[in-house]
Amino acid sequence: MANRHLLRTIVMQTLYEWDFYEKDSTRLKDFAEKNIKEFSGETEDVDFVYDTLEGIASHCKEIDDTIIQAAPDWPIDQITMVDRNILRIGVYELTYAEDIPAKVAINEAIELAKTFGGRSSGKFVNGVLGTIYREIEAKRSEEKREEPKEQETKAKEE
Numbered sequence: 001m002a003n004r005h006l007l008r009t010i011v012m013q014t015l016y017e018w019d020f021y022e023k024d025s026t027r028l029k030d031f032a033e034k035n036i037k038e039f040s041g042e043t044e045d046v047d048f049v050y051d052t053l054e055g056i057a058s059h060c061k062e063i064d065d066t067i068i069q070a071a072p073d074w075p076i077d078q079i080t081m082v083d084r085n086i087l088r089i090g091v092y093e094l095t096y097a098e099d100i101p102a103k104v105a106i107n108e109a110i111e112l113a114k115t116f117g118g119r120s121s122g123k124f125v126n127g128v129l130g131t132i133y134r135e136i137e138a139k140r141s142e143e144k145r146e147e148p149k150e151q152e153t154k155a156k157e158e
Helices: 005-019 025-039 047-058 060-070 081-095 101-114 121-157
Strands: none
Touching: 005 025, 005 060, 005 081, 005 101, 025 047, 047 060, 047 081, 047 101, 060 081, 060 121, 081 101, 081 121
16 A cells, blocks of 8 residues: 555544544544554654644535535535545645645545445545536636736736
């Protein structure tokens, strides 16, 4: 198992426990330390786990809102806990982790879903993250189109 894939598995396991215990942030670090010790072997980049967990916990409301918008037929509390936390990882990486390419974030989430989720989890995660990715790209394209207009306005004002 590749290093980052293993670390994402640890993040998923930790988020699962955190979610199970009603997102008790005081326990998140303890869950992470236990899972790193149990599953990471000789992996050196454990900061990836802590940084990802911290990012997801601090942006959880926005991440969940993004999931809700992309999957309106699935209330967040009715998505299986495994799928919900895999989606949180994927959405976090798509929207906040600028050093992770979108395709990597989506593919990794799909692989986690296929491995740890139910029979249709891979397709579900792919569909939700694909929708979110397209929305992000559309927003970026719109911003790029507006950028020259803003520059023209500034030039006229000067």
